[in-house]
Amino acid sequence: MKIIVVMFALIVFFAKDAIGNRDTLNTIIPKPLYFKSVPGNFKINSHTVIYIEPGKGDIKAVGNQLLDKIYDITGLRLQLIEKVVSSGSNSIRLMTAGVTDSLGIEGYKLISDRNSITITGESAHCIFYGMQSLVQLMNNSTVKSVVPAVEIYDKPRFEWRGLMLDVGRYFYSVEFIKKMIDRMAMYKMNTFHWHLTEDQGWRIEIKKYPELTAKGAWRSETQYIRGPIGIDKHPHGGYYTQEQIKEVVKYAQSKFITIIPEIEMPGHSLAALSVFPDLSCTGGPFKIPGQWRVEKDVYCAGNEKTFQFLEDVLTEVTALFPGSVIHIGGDECPKDRWKACPKCQARIHEEGLKDEHELQSYFIKRIEKFLLTKQKNIIGWDEILEGGLAPNAMVMSWRGIKGGIEAAKQQHEVVMSPSDFMYLDFPQGEAHLEPYAHTRRILPIQKLYAYEPVPEELESADHKYIKGVQGNVWTEHIHSPEAVEYMVFPRITALAEVSWTHPSLKDWKGFSRRLEYELANYDRMGIHYAKSHYNVWFAADVDTVSAIAHVNLEAYSYEPEIRYTLDGTEPTVNSVLYIKPFEIKLPITVKAATFRGNKRIGSINTRSFAIIE
Known part of the structure; x- marks a missing residue:
C-alpha cells in the first residue's frame, strides 16, 4: 500500500509540473492527470502487432476497435494476437497486469517509446480510455503513424x-x-x-x-x-x-x-x-x-x-x-x-x-x-426537491446551483x-x-x-455527493443534425475537461492550444462545428464629454491574431494588428476579425460608437 501511495503522490507532483514546458506536446483532451513527453517516438507500420491477454473477450473487443481506428487513421491493417508478452519491439500491448491501484476503476496508464506502446488498466473500460488518448496522439501527429514517446497516468475526477x-x-x-x-x-x-x-x-x-x-x-x-x-x-x-x-x-x-x-x-x-x-x-x-x-x-x-x-x-x-x-x-x-x-x-x-x-x-x-x-x-x-425529496433520489441541478447544494x-x-x-x-x-x-x-x-462543479458553499464532507x-x-x-453539431462542438471539449480533469491542472491557454488540434480533426471528420470562439468581442470605455472611447478587443481562441479597421471597410490580413487597447474619436465604426496566416478564421464583428446628445 505504501508503494501505491507514493506512486499517487508522484503522479500529482508531476501533473502539476506538466503545466510547464513538458506539456507543450500534450494534445489530449481532456487533459490527463500526468503527462510527460520523453525523447523519441514509436512508428506504426504494417508489421506492428497488437497483443492482448488470452481469454478476455471484452479487451479483445477494445483491441478490435483499436485495429479499426488505426486503419482509419493510417490505412494500415494490423494483426491482433491473444498472447501475454512482457516486452517486445514493434508492438502495442493492452494489459490488465501491473495496474497502479491509485488510478481506480476508470484510470489507465499509457507508455510509449521507440519500441512499443503499452496501455494498462484495471479493466477493458480503462484500456478503452487509454485507447482514446492514443488515438488523439495519432490524429494530432504530423505523421499519423508516428506516436510521440510519452508517459501518461490518468483517471477522471467525476464518475x-x-x-x-x-x-x-x-x-x-x-x-x-x-x-x-x-x-x-x-x-x-x-x-x-x-x-x-x-x-x-x-x-x-x-x-x-x-x-x-x-x-x-x-x-x-x-x-x-x-x-x-x-x-x-x-x-x-x-x-x-x-x-x-x-x-x-x-x-x-x-x-x-x-x-x-x-x-x-x-x-x-x-x-x-x-x-x-x-x-x-x-x-x-x-x-x-x-x-x-x-x-x-x-x-x-x-x-x-x-x-x-x-x-x-x-x-x-x-x-x-x-x-x-x-x-x-x-x-x-x-x-x-x-x-x-x-x-x-x-x-x-x-x-x-x-x-x-x-x-x-x-x-x-x-x-x-x-x-x-x-x-x-x-x-x-x-x-x-419541492415538497420533500424521495429517499434515494439523485438530483440534477439545472436552475443554478442552489438545488444541488440543498440536495448534497x-x-x-x-x-x-x-x-x-x-x-x-x-x-x-x-x-x-x-x-x-x-x-x-x-x-x-x-x-x-x-x-x-463543486460549489464553494458546500462543506468539504459533502463534496462526495457531487457525482x-x-x-x-x-x-x-x-x-437538424448539423444544428446539433454546431451547438455541441467544440463546447463538448470544455465539458469533457471540466468533468475529467482536476481543477488544479486546468489552464485556459493550454486548453485553447489543444483545441486547435481537435478542430483540424473535426474538419477531417466532417463535423459541422461552431467557430464562435474565433469571433472578436468588444469592450469599450466611452467618455461622452471628450467624445472618445478606449476600446479593447478579445477572442476566446489560442493566441488570436486580431485585425481591425476604423474606416468602415472589412478587415483583411493587411489591416491593423491589434496589440493593446486603443483610443478612438467618436463617432466611428470599428470592424474586427481574427486571422491565421493569410486567412480570416472568424466572422467580422462590428461596433459603431456614436455621440449621444
Whole structure:
C-alpha cells in the first residue's frame, strides 16, 4: 500500500509540473492527470502487432476497435494476437497486469517509446480510455503513424460525465444518436441522457400502449422562431422501436457509455395525454403542441389509472436499459390543474399532504418506490426537491446551483447541470453572429471551461455527493443534425475537461492550444462545428464629454491574431494588428476579425460608437 501511495503522490507532483514546458506536446483532451513527453517516438507500420491477454473477450473487443481506428487513421491493417508478452519491439500491448491501484476503476496508464506502446488498466473500460488518448496522439501527429514517446497516468475526477439530447421536441435518427455516442467516447464521457418524452412528442415504443407512438409521436406543426409567424406547418415526428433502443444501448455499451432514459412526469406529458386524456385532470381533449411553452395539463396525481399507466410504461423501459438509473423529469409541473381537480384534492386530504408541492413529492416518491422493485434508482430535475425529496433520489441541478447544494446537504447524490454553464442550446456568442436561439443568455466556450462543479458553499464532507456534470441540448430551435453539431462542438471539449480533469491542472491557454488540434480533426471528420470562439468581442470605455472611447478587443481562441479597421471597410490580413487597447474619436465604426496566416478564421464583428446628445 505504501508503494501505491507514493506512486499517487508522484503522479500529482508531476501533473502539476506538466503545466510547464513538458506539456507543450500534450494534445489530449481532456487533459490527463500526468503527462510527460520523453525523447523519441514509436512508428506504426504494417508489421506492428497488437497483443492482448488470452481469454478476455471484452479487451479483445477494445483491441478490435483499436485495429479499426488505426486503419482509419493510417490505412494500415494490423494483426491482433491473444498472447501475454512482457516486452517486445514493434508492438502495442493492452494489459490488465501491473495496474497502479491509485488510478481506480476508470484510470489507465499509457507508455510509449521507440519500441512499443503499452496501455494498462484495471479493466477493458480503462484500456478503452487509454485507447482514446492514443488515438488523439495519432490524429494530432504530423505523421499519423508516428506516436510521440510519452508517459501518461490518468483517471477522471467525476464518475458522471454526461451529455443530454432532447429528442422529444425534435426527433433524431438512430444513426445520428450513434454518431453522438462515438463523439462522446472520444472525450471519455460515459453517460448519455436520452430525453425520450415531451409535450411535443413520445419517442419510445411501449408494446402495451402502441397508441403512444402511433399517435403521440407525431405533430402537425413546429415552431422554429418565437411568435405566431415562426410556425412550420409541415408534420414532424418519429420514434424508436424497442429493437432500435436495444441496438443503441448495445452500441453505447461497446463505448462504455451508460444510457439514462428520461420519461417525463408529472409535467411535460401532453403527448401521452393526447392519446390517453383520461389520465389528465380535465379529461381533454388535447392536441400535441408544435409550440414551445410550459403546458398546464399534466398527469392527474389523484387518479390511480395514472400510476398504473406509468408503472406499465416503466416496466418496459427498465427492461430495455441496463443502467441503474432512470430519469423521471419532475421539472416545470404547473399546479393549476391539481388545485382545481377533485381527485387531486382528495389525494392531498387522504395522504395528509400540506399542498400541491407535497402532492408532487408524493407522486415522485411513489414512482421511486415502484422503480426500486426493478432495482433502479431515480434522478430528477431539481424541482423534485419541492415538497420533500424521495429517499434515494439523485438530483440534477439545472436552475443554478442552489438545488444541488440543498440536495448534497441532505446527503443525496447530485449531477450539476446549471443552465448558465451547461445548456448547450444557449448561443456561443453575440446574437447577430449566431443561429437563432430561444434565449439571449450566452455561453461561450471559455465560460463553460471555467465552471467549477463543486460549489464553494458546500462543506468539504459533502463534496462526495457531487457525482459529476452534464451538458444539455434542448432542441426547441435545433432542427437538424448539423444544428446539433454546431451547438455541441467544440463546447463538448470544455465539458469533457471540466468533468475529467482536476481543477488544479486546468489552464485556459493550454486548453485553447489543444483545441486547435481537435478542430483540424473535426474538419477531417466532417463535423459541422461552431467557430464562435474565433469571433472578436468588444469592450469599450466611452467618455461622452471628450467624445472618445478606449476600446479593447478579445477572442476566446489560442493566441488570436486580431485585425481591425476604423474606416468602415472589412478587415483583411493587411489591416491593423491589434496589440493593446486603443483610443478612438467618436463617432466611428470599428470592424474586427481574427486571422491565421493569410486567412480570416472568424466572422467580422462590428461596433459603431456614436455621440449621444
